[in-house]
Amino acid sequence: MSNRLFDASVAPAAVPEADARGPWAYLWWLVRIRPRPLVLAAVLGALWMVPLALVPLVIGRAIDEAGQDAGQAGLYLWSLLALGLGVLQALAGAGLIQAAVGAEAHALSVTHRVLMRQVVRVGATLRSKARSGDVAASAAADVESIGNAFEVVGRTVGAVVAAVLVAVALTVTSPVLGLAVLIGVPAAVLGIGPLLRPLQERDEEQREQMGIATSQAGDIVAGLRILRGIGGEAVFAERFRRTSQQVRRAGESAGRMEAWLQAAGVLLPGLVTVGIVWFGARLALDGTITAGELVAFYGASAFLTLPVSTATEAAETLSLAKVAAGRVCTLLQLTPATVRPDHPEPLPAGALALADTGTGITAEAGRLTVVTAPADRAGGLADRLGGPGTGGAAAEVRLGGVPLDRADPAEVSARLLRSGPADILFSGTVREELTAGSARPGPALDQALFAADAADVVDALPGGLDARLDEGGRALSGGQRQRLILARALLAAPDVLVLEDPTASVDAHTEARIVARVAALRAGRTTVVLTDSPLWQGAADRVVRLDGQPVPGSTDRSAGVPS
Incomplete structure (x- = not known):
């Protein structure tokens, strides 16, 4: 009953035609068809991250106000400002979660729908064009990887905005420290770059092995009764065991690269923080900056580890999303066996020969x-x-x-x-x-x-x-x-x-x-x-x-x- 089951009239609700020229083109197409969730997540991400960046600067100013003889009014004012920043961060964080989940749900839903529409279009010939395991893995793992990339966008934009704000604030106080931040933070992010390509290659290998294993598992389950009849259970079980071990080894290889990536995400910003704190302490000993400014420098430099770690997570997530989008595009590029003619001839009414x-x-x-x-x-x-x-x-x-x-x-x-x-x-x-x-x-x-x-x-x-x-x-x-x-x-x-x-x-x-x-x-x-x-x-x-x-x-x- 392949024709009736795969009739185009039962396709999911219409969505625009996907741009399947490549993984980046597909991801950008997802952004274009509904940018609002990502824009909202980006705004809320900035509102969530910026207060976190400003709090160390406000606390440092409050310390300086407390050390002056002008009274406690300034201390109270800066303390209230720190409290207000905390409230703003809490509210923005709550909204960010909802916006990020909305962006993720958009990517998940649309990708599921375009995949289902493609399955309907290709119809009964899909089995001859793609492994069933590839289709199943795309509908599960690949779609989830794409959704994760959309979820991290808001936090990443907020991290970039906050890092720039901190760099500007430190530059106003000490041009040398600001320059150190402007050079050190991007260098820490760029230092992660060489690890992304190996990670992507290992993720692609793991994804390929997962597709093979899923197809073999489906064959075994569907033909278990036959395998028992011919005594082939042990042979196919051994075959699947070897494939699953290949999946495990590919996963371990990808996991090791992810571990190096996470380690770099901690080490590199940590070095930047140590350098900024050491230099700020020298300036405080020389009397160039106050104690409050030193505290602000320390808090701001410690905060910078968050943008760098967020950038690391975004780079890793986008790498996985690129692999997943490439697999989705491979399925979307499959051509149906037939195409509707420009001027179809109607069939006659009644019984047909x-x-x-x-x-x-x-x-x-x-x-x-x-x-x-x-x-x-x-x-x-x-x-x-x-x-x-x-x-x-x-x-x-x-x-x-x-x-x-x-x-x-x-x-x-x-x-x-x-x-x-x-x-x-x-x-x-x-x-x-x-x-x-x-x-x-x-x-x-x-x-x-x-x-x-x-x-x-x-x-x-x-x-x-x-x-x-x-x-x-x-x-x-x-x-x-x-x-x-x-x-x-x-x-x-x-x-x-x-x-x-x-x-x-x-x-x-x-x-x-x-x-x-x-x-x-x-x-x-x-x-x-x-x-x-x-x-x-x-x-x-x-x-x-x-x-x-x-x-x-x-x-x-x-x-x-x-x-």
């Missing part, structure tokens, strides 16, 4: 056509006939006389449906699974379950239609899953239904019931069944081989004469 000029197969409108094909070619044939996004022969396949490459993919998806062994059941209630979350009439649902001989499957579940299915319907047998998938396809009631071995996992008695009921339910609508089953061939209006020729001895029931 399905013809493939490449193979010579023709399914006449409103009839049940059975196509016999070798097992190794049935899947490829189903891909050709299954509509847009599933094959490369859209120009050779005609639906109602219109080549698929000239039709609107959305209209084709609404009127042509392919269902086969690759279809899966999703987690949720049985009712939601069968109706794809939309409200469908009760009688139509009952008829679909009856035709697929799946009513007993539903009745056996605790809660019936309201019973919850695990991912992939793991608790069901292969035959039960196949019957529910067939019921889902029948309930969709497309004008053309292509079924690939719809009864391969059921016994002959059940298959006989399904064949008769599906033929009755689909009467007057075009149905194509790819199977070698004699039961389907016996119920078909027409049976053809893969080369398009009638099967010897088959009967064309609509004409009433042997084919």
